[in-house]
Amino acid sequence: MGPPSSPRHPATPAATERISSQIATFDYKRSLVGFAAFKTHRGFYVMSPPVMAAHNDELASYDTVKATVGFQSDKPLPAALVTKLVRARIQENERAR
Numbered sequence: 001m002g003p004p005s006s007p008r009h010p011a012t013p014a015a016t017e018r019i020s021s022q023i024a025t026f027d028y029k030r031s032l033v034g035f036a037a038f039k040t041h042r043g044f045y046v047m048s049p050p051v052m053a054a055h056n057d058e059l060a061s062y063d064t065v066k067a068t069v070g071f072q073s074d075k076p077l078p079a080a081l082v083t084k085l086v087r088a089r090i091q092e093n094e095r096a097r
Contacts, residue, residue: 014028015027015028016028020034022036023036023043024036025045026086028089028093029093029096030093031047032047032086032093033046033047033085033089041063041070041071041072041073042070042072042073042076043069044068044069044071044077044082044085045067045068045069046067046068046069047089048088048089048092049066049067051088051089052064052066052069054088055081055084055085055088058081058084059081
């Protein structure tokens, strides 16, 4: 296993990790996505209202606020959905150069 800042997922081969506001975040050219665990719920921070809106149908069964998906630890987000959202954010960050 590589150092803590090494990429962990093939969807984000060039991303770096950091902790920001007690949220584990991945950066690629700018903030990409984040994860956090709280006592009563978990959060996946998409950090993009347009990406959330584009995937509204797939996110309908989750608690969402602006650019955040809330979920319970016993009902994690499907990996395919997380990958799809991360790839959408990568494309968004690429266009924003």
